[in-house]
Amino acid sequence: MQQLFQYLCSISPLTPATLRELEGIFCEVALRKHESFVEAGKVAKKFGILEHGILRAYYRTEGGQEYNKHFFRAPCFIGGFSSLVTGEPSPINLQALTDCHIWEADYHSLTKRYDEWPDLERLSRILAEQYFVQKERREVEIVLLNADKRYQIFKNEFPELENLIPQYHIASYLGITPTQLSRIRKMRTKG
Amino acid sequence: MQQLFQYLCSISPLTPATLRELEGIFCEVALRKHESFVEAGKVAKKFGILEHGILRAYYRTEGGQEYNKHFFRAPCFIGGFSSLVTGEPSPINLQALTDCHIWEADYHSLTKRYDEWPDLERLSRILAEQYFVQKERREVEIVLLNADKRYQIFKNEFPELENLIPQYHIASYLGITPTQLSRIRKMRTKG
DNA sequence: GCCGTCCATTTACATAGGTAAAGAAATCAT
DNA sequence: ATGATTTCTTTACCTATGTAAATGGACGGC
Numbered sequence: 001m002q003q004l005f006q007y008l009c010s011i012s013p014l015t016p017a018t019l020r021e022l023e024g025i026f027c028e029v030a031l032r033k034h035e036s037f038v039e040a041g042k043v044a045k046k047f048g049i050l051e052h053g054i055l056r057a058y059y060r061t062e063g064g065q066e067y068n069k070h071f072f073r074a075p076c077f078i079g080g081f082s083s084l085v086t087g088e089p090s091p092i093n094l095q096a097l098t099d100c101h102i103w104e105a106d107y108h109s110l111t112k113r114y115d116e117w118p119d120l121e122r123l124s125r126i127l128a129e130q131y132f133v134q135k136e137r138r139e140v141e142i143v144l145l146n147a148d149k150r151y152q153i154f155k156n157e158f159p160e161l162e163n164l165i166p167q168y169h170i171a172s173y174l175g176i177t178p179t180q181l182s183r184i185r186k187m188r189t190k191g
Numbered sequence: 192m193q194q195l196f197q198y199l200c201s202i203s204p205l206t207p208a209t210l211r212e213l214e215g216i217f218c219e220v221a222l223r224k225h226e227s228f229v230e231a232g233k234v235a236k237k238f239g240i241l242e243h244g245i246l247r248a249y250y251r252t253e254g255g256q257e258y259n260k261h262f263f264r265a266p267c268f269i270g271g272f273s274s275l276v277t278g279e280p281s282p283i284n285l286q287a288l289t290d291c292h293i294w295e296a297d298y299h300s301l302t303k304r305y306d307e308w309p310d311l312e313r314l315s316r317i318l319a320e321q322y323f324v325q326k327e328r329r330e331v332e333i334v335l336l337n338a339d340k341r342y343q344i345f346k347n348e349f350p351e352l353e354n355l356i357p358q359y360h361i362a363s364y365l366g367i368t369p370t371q372l373s374r375i376r377k378m379r380t381k382g
Numbered sequence: 383g384c385c386g387t388c389c390a391t392t393t394a395c396a397t398a399g400g401t402a403a404a405g406a407a408a409t410c411a412t
Numbered sequence: 413a414t415g416a417t418t419t420c421t422t423t424a425c426c427t428a429t430g431t432a433a434a435t436g437g438a439c440g441g442c
Contacts, residue, residue, distance in 0.1 A: 059331055067334055069327075082327050085320045091331070118309045121316060128319035129276045135326035136260075136273050140250055140282070142333050143258055143366040146398070167420065175334040180399055182421050337428075358390060371429055373391050 001026075004049055004103050007075045011130075012123040021117070025109050031055075031100040037078060038094035043087060044080030047107040051075060053100030054161070056169060057092050068173040071097075071158055071165075077127065079107070097165055147176045148184050192217075195240055195294050198266045202321075203314040212308070216300050222246075222291040228269060229285035234278060235271030238298040242266060244291030245352070247360060248283050259364040262288075262349055262356075268318065270298070288356055338367045339375050 004026070005019050014022075026049070031037060037055060038044050055072040057080075069092060072078050083090035084107045114121035141150055151174055155162055162170070171181040195217070196210050205213075217240070222228060228246060229235050246263040248271075260283060263269050274281035275298045305312040332341055342365055346353055353361070362372040 059335065061335055065335075067331065069330065082324045085324055114313070118312070121309070122305070122312060125312060125316035125319060128316060128323055132319055132323045132326060133273045133276055135323060135330060139260065139326060139330055139333065140258065142330065144250065144252055148398095166418085176398095177400060178420070179401080179422085183399085186421080357388090367428095368430060369390070370392085370431080374429085377391080 001103075003075075004051065007049065008123065012119070012126045014119050014123065015117075018117045018119050021113070022105075025105045026103045027105070029102050029104050031096045031102055033096050033099050035096050036093060037096065037100075037102070038080040038083070038090050038092065040091060040093045041089050044083035044090045045107060046079060046104050047084065047110060048078040048102045048104040049075065050078050051101045051103060053102075054097045054164070055094055055100060056097055056165075056173075057094050058172070059092055066172055067175065068169055071161060071173065073158070073160070074101075078102070081131065097169070142175060147174055147180060148187070150174050151181070151184055192294075194266075195242065198240065199314065203310070203317045205310050205314065206308075209308045209310050212304070213296075217294045217296045220293050220295050222287045222293055224287050224290050227284060227286050228291075228293070229271040229274070229281050229283065231282060231284045232280050235274035235281045236298060237270060237295050238275060238301060239269040239296075240266065240294040241269050242292045242294060244293075245288045245355070246285055246291060247288055247356075247364075248285050249363070250283055257363055258366065259360055262352060262364065264349070264351070265292075269293070272322065288360070333366060338365050338371060339378070341365050342372070342375055 001023065005014070005022075008014055008019075008022075031053070037046070037048060038057075040060060050072055052074050054074075055078060056068050057070040057072070059067045059069060061067070072094075078094060080090035080092055080094060082088075082092070110120065111124075114124070141153060145153070151170075154170065154174060167181055168178045171178045174181065176184075192214065196205070196213075199205055199210075199213075222244070228237070228239060229248075231251060241263055243265050245265075246269060247259050248261040248263070250258045250260060252258070263285075269285060271281035271283055271285060273279075273283070301311065302315075305315070332344060336344070342361075345361065345365060358372055359369045362369045365372065367375075
């Protein structure tokens, strides 16, 4: 729990009082590889802090194809953020790619406390701002760069994932087919 | 100014005291068609509320091509949000597509007040959350939908823009060339 | 009303990336 | 270890979209 608090405070400092209260709100859970933390179609309720493991956030289209929106690596926050914020059913699934160790809390048990704990609301604001900035970056990468360049960026951003998860998950993250990723990898090792 | 306050409070209520203070922070400015509100390469300082007019946020690549990230229509907030948040030079330009009428404020004059005015920080949090949700939606559209479908979505989302701004700005927003947009439009009127 | 500029469309060709299916390689369960 | 399953690569073909250049409209300034 100490580690957890340290992580939270590294985003924005929390008072000892707030931290004490948080102790009662977060609880420890384990998630096995392939299990879900959030399921598409349901309203997300849980907010989590990933202490160990890897998850992916993905969309499934009507056609059945999947798009990996994001990979989560500890330490980080996890959850169906859009759904938590809007209260609408989550468009995304959050699935463990390895066994995971998670601290989880009921999201509204947190937001209910914003009035009393402005330090927590501040953390929340900063998080939302950071996520927005991240999304904006990713948007530009997707539109302006070709798959090859995006692959290089992926390898920089997630160096440990390349050999840990299946290529088709990486392809899906890049918005291309495994076929195309294979072509790109081949090109690179030769060219 | 009354309208302005109403818009702010429609996002999240502000106390009369906060509103009174804001009066001293925001000032009215006019922007002519083609002028910039934010310039890429410079650190953004201004936060604005668009009362009348249309702007575009766009990237320029090294190759000189442009990508229109977003169109702003009154009433809405405008600014180089990423740059405001990170304090790094703005990657985007914000340019008026029509004459604009704007209320502007120094961003840090606002953020400095978060400690005193938690209602303002709350508004800020809610905004950031909403923007994040928007970006997430757009990301999925870009990756999962072809240009034709994105064009239909554009027309739904910005119905008044189709005949107001040049086609090449729309093409750029869709991430395609004017050539391709022209093909799509032709297809639609026939098919 | 005329000219010049800006814009949209069209054409011909080039390319990145998709689809489907087969083969090769790696991994897992027993 | 062995077979079964999963994953990765390759091939052949197809489509969406890009590039460059030409054409033709529309509109503003005078």
